Amino acid sequence: MxxxxxxxxxxxxxxxxxxxxxxxxxxxxxxxxxxxxxxxxxxxxxxxxxxxxxxxxxxxxxxxxxxxxxxxxxxxxxxxxxxxxxxxxxxxxxxxxxxxxxxxxxxxxxxxYLGRRGQVSKERNVVFGNEERVAVVRDGSADVRLDDAFAGATDLDLA
Structure with missing residues (x-):
């Protein structure tokens, strides 16, 4: 064919x-x-x-x-x-x-366009809501682990 x-x-x-x-x-x-x-x-x-x-x-x-x-x-x-x-x-x-x-x-x-994921994520301890918690940090933003979910935060939200 x-x-x-x-x-x-x-x-x-x-x-x-x-x-x-x-x-x-x-x-x-x-x-x-x-x-x-x-x-x-x-x-x-x-x-x-x-x-x-x-x-x-x-x-x-x-x-x-x-x-x-x-x-x-x-x-x-x-x-x-x-x-x-x-x-x-x-x-x-x-x-x-x-x-x-x-x-x-x-x-x-x-x-x-692809392969440019320059965001390096790392885990660190942060203070969020007056408690110390674990967060995954990427380029000035953080995903803070709550009991069974995550909350998005910026550097200004974290202490």
Whole structure:
């Protein structure tokens, strides 16, 4: 079977997506893909979701921060960005998702936008709410461990 000529092949764009959550969140590629599909289907409907064809190509998540590369059809960028922005929870963990940038090739997206997680997280003891607690600190913000959850804080909130 012959390949399609170049002018008939589908054209793709790649969204470099950043993901943030609590430090103890365990998020996998499959769960992220499922939530992206559901968000696309809920916002765009079945035909719009099929047109956008949101597919996770690369995924990396650990210690509450991660990144993904999502493949989208060329003319559907705005719809895809809107659908991805609708993802607010994955496997019961709240997440913040933002688009670093858009590229025409996987290689260019990886070189320009991915792998730049310069945030180094570390645990330290802090005083929060007049009690000493354990916190995961990243770039001026801290996730303070409460009894069974986390609270977000900044350096000004901590003593």
């Amino acid at each position: 012959k390949h399609l000529p170049k002018h008939l092949r589908p054209r793709w764009r790649y969204l470099a997506v950043g993901i943030e959550s609590w430090p103890d969140a365990r998020i996998g590629r499959r769960a992220f893909q499922r939530e992206v599909w559901y968000a696309g289907q809920n916002l765009l409907g079945d035909p719009g979701s099929a047109d956008a064809d949101l597919t996770v190509v690369r995924f990396d998540f650990e210690d509450g921060a991660g990144e993904a590369l999502v493949k989208v059809r060329h003319g559907e960028l705005e719809a895809a960005r809107a659908a991805i922005a609708c993802v607010d929870e994955i496997d019961g963990s709240p997440v913040g998702i933002f688009v670093h940038g858009i590229s025409g090739t996987i290689r260019a997206a990886e070189e320009k």
